[in-house]
Amino acid sequence: MSSKIKRVALITAPYHSGVVESAGTWLNVGFVYIAGALRDAGYEVDYYDAMAKWDEWSDIRKRLEEFKPDVVATSAFTAAIVVGVELLTLAKEINPNVITVIGNVHATFSFQEMFRQDPEVIDYVIRGEGEITFPELLNCLNLGGDPEAVPGLAFLRENNSKNGVETLFREGKIVVTPERPFIQDLDKLSAAWDLVEWPIYSYRAKKNSRLAIVSSSRGCMQNCSFCSQKLFWHKSWRARSPENFVDELAMLNQRFGVNIAMLADEVPTLDRGRWERILDLMIERQPGVRLLMETRVTDILRDEEIMPKYREAGIEHIYVGVESGSQARLDLFRKGTKVEESRKAIEIINSADIVSETSFVMGMPDDTSESFAEVIELAKAYNPDMAFFLAIAPWPYADIYPELEPHIECKDYGNYNLVKPVVKPENMTLDEVEKELGMASKKFFMHKFQNLEKLPEWKQEFMLAVFDILLNYSYLSKDMQEMGEMGGQRMPEEVKAMLRKVAASKKETKLKAIAPIP
Numbered sequence: 410m411s412s413k414i415k416r417v418a419l420i421t422a423p424y425h426s427g428v429v430e431s432a433g434t435w436l437n438v439g440f441v442y443i444a445g446a447l448r449d450a451g452y453e454v455d456y457y458d459a460m461a462k463w464d465e466w467s468d469i470r471k472r473l474e475e476f477k478p479d480v481v482a483t484s485a486f487t488a489a490i491v492v493g494v495e496l497l498t499l500a501k502e503i504n505p506n507v508i509t510v511i512g513n514v515h516a517t518f519s520f521q522e523m524f525r526q527d528p529e530v531i532d533y534v535i536r537g538e539g540e541i542t543f544p545e546l547l548n549c550l551n552l553g554g555d556p557e558a559v560p561g562l563a564f565l566r567e568n569n570s571k572n573g574v575e576t577l578f579r580e581g582k583i584v585v586t587p588e589r590p591f592i593q594d595l596d597k598l599s600a601a602w603d604l605v606e607w608p609i610y611s612y613r614a615k616k617n618s619r620l621a622i623v624s625s626s627r628g629c630m631q632n633c634s635f636c637s638q639k640l641f642w643h644k645s646w647r648a649r650s651p652e653n654f655v656d657e658l659a660m661l662n663q664r665f666g667v668n669i670a671m672l673a674d675e676v677p678t679l680d681r682g683r684w685e686r687i688l689d690l691m692i693e694r695q696p697g698v699r700l701l702m703e704t705r706v707t708d709i710l711r712d713e714e715i716m717p718k719y720r721e722a723g724i725e726h727i728y729v730g731v732e733s734g735s736q737a738r739l740d741l742f743r744k745g746t747k748v749e750e751s752r753k754a755i756e757i758i759n760s761a762d763i764v765s766e767t768s769f770v771m772g773m774p775d776d777t778s779e780s781f782a783e784v785i786e787l788a789k790a791y792n793p794d795m796a797f798f799l800a801i802a803p804w805p806y807a808d809i810y811p812e813l814e815p816h817i818e819c820k821d822y823g824n825y826n827l828v829k830p831v832v833k834p835e836n837m838t839l840d841e842v843e844k845e846l847g848m849a850s851k852k853f854f855m856h857k858f859q860n861l862e863k864l865p866e867w868k869q870e871f872m873l874a875v876f877d878i879l880l881n882y883s884y885l886s887k888d889m890q891e892m893g894e895m896g897g898q899r900m901p902e903e904v905k906a907m908l909r910k911v912a913a914s915k916k917e918t919k920l921k922a923i924a925p926i927p
């Protein structure tokens with residue numbers, strides 16, 4: 410067989426919203442796995458992170474012209490779908506014969522809308538996990554086979570003949586093949602870590618850091634009505650073995666100098682035995698990588714007595730989604746937690762001397778300036794080191810969507826990034842919501858800095874680094890700069906000095922200020 414398809418460009422499209430990227434540069438671990446699987450199947454891969462590199466469209470064009478891919482693939486959560494499609498459009502413009510592929514959560518659920526809107530641009534949607542489906546699709550095309558035989562796809566076909574293959578449904582010209590079963594043994598996956606352009610990845614709050622994103626488990630069994638992840642994983646959960654995972658951390662440290670990593674897992678702690686073994690192995694083997702992670706409030710409560718182990722193993726930062734201080738709203742979100750439990754979880758994280766972070770989802774149809782004021786007070790009382798006030802984003806496939814749909818005022822998916830409000834409360838405008846969100850951050854962090862001396866010394870230092878990021882590089886820059894005018898005099902000298910410095914330099918506070926880390 411002479412292969413026609415050989416070269417695959419995996420491109421993370423240049424989406425920027427000023428949220429998480431202000432804290433660092435984050436690699437695409439999904440593409441590290443896809444690249445590993447493609448290479449194992451004999452394909453040549455260009456792993457290109459245009460987002461983290463802050464590349465412009467002209468840079469992307471140049472890279473495509475140089476690599477001359479046969480296939481251009483990208484990945485899109487909902488907010489990134491607009492730039493994702495723009496990227497595939499550019500690829501087709503450069504080479505009309507290129508095969509375009511797109512995966513991730515938005516494509517998995519919204520492919521009908523995508524094919525309706527951009528039928529000329531998207532050749533294949535990969536639904537669900539991509540490590541098996543993608544190479545199988547390319548092998549099938551190279552052999553002149555029918556992609557209808559490849560599970561986990563959606564694509565358009567002019568000639569809609571059935572070919573004897575069981576497809577799920579056909580709506581117009583869209584062929585949807587049966588679902589791809591989840592990969593059972595995650596330890597067996599290849600990861601192409603050597604393709605990552607390591608020098609660009611660092612964590613802004615830590616000097617001399619080299620940041621990775623790693624994945625120790627996949628899935629989520631929670632029922633949150635606003636989230637996409639339980640849908641993507643069909644409320645299932647699988648995990649790597651502790652040994653395999655800790656080996657990887659040690660390898661990343663030794664081979665690539667990684668000293669901090671974010672766990673991509675929705676719930677790394679779900680299996681208590683496995684998680685404790687990971688902590689024990691990290692204590693024993695000292696892989697040289699500290700971890701930032703997210704988990705469930707209830708797992709923190711469960712693990713209260715082993716929190717010192719978390720700390721000793723190198724867990725540096727834990728995010729738990731509190732989302733709301735109103736039980737009625739937690740019930741609407743189907744969080745499965747009680748208000749009091751969230752407060753307790755944050756207390757436990759703080760007592761273990763680990764950085765605590767949480768977020769509150771606001772901008773719901775019944776929100777008012779009073780409910781914003783309440784949530785600010787609540788955030789102060791819960792006392793996480795960091796609290797973020799997010800605008801609800803109505804993923805079109807989420808359970809809560811039908812309830813939010815009548816209130817959506819902005820339909821531009823590019824704004825579905827939890828920063829820009831798109832749902833209009835009955836008694837507020839979107840502008841007012843945005844102002845309230847900014848005000849909430851400002852008041853929360855002002856309170857934090859007025860009480861900075863109550864934190865242990867290392868956390869004080871960390872918080873000052875966070876303030877520098879918020880003030881100079883994040884979407885909250887403008888709000889943070891206004892702190893000085895709102896009673897900033899009770900704040901520590903270092904904070905006042907930063908405020909004075911930024912005022913004197915009259916910094917540009919547009920998003921462009923979130924520059925790549927030098």
Ligand code: B12
Nearest residue numbers: 425426437439482484486487512513538539637673674675
């Ligand atoms: C890491 C991460 C990030 C990284 C992304 C780095 C990167 N370039 O990939 C960073 C920190 C930059 C980020 C940013 C954002 N994120 Co984020 N992020 C995550 C997180 C924690 C893990 C994703 C991950 O790596 N999973 C592990 C890998 C192995 O799985 P995967 O990505 O799903 O990939 C697999 C499949 O989906 C599939 N696949 C995916 N893409 C493709 C493409 C092809 C071609 C193929 C074949 C297959 C394929 O195959 C992969 C391997 O099986 C998830 C939450 C979670 N726990 O999943 C949120 C999550 C994806 N983020 C989310 C959001 C909203 C954002 C932001 C828009 C807003 C915000 N406040 O965080 C920002 C935007 C940032 C910006 N640039 O402006 C949402 C998306 C919701 C949605 N339904 O759209 C999630 C789900 C969090 C949540 N629970 O709501 N994020």
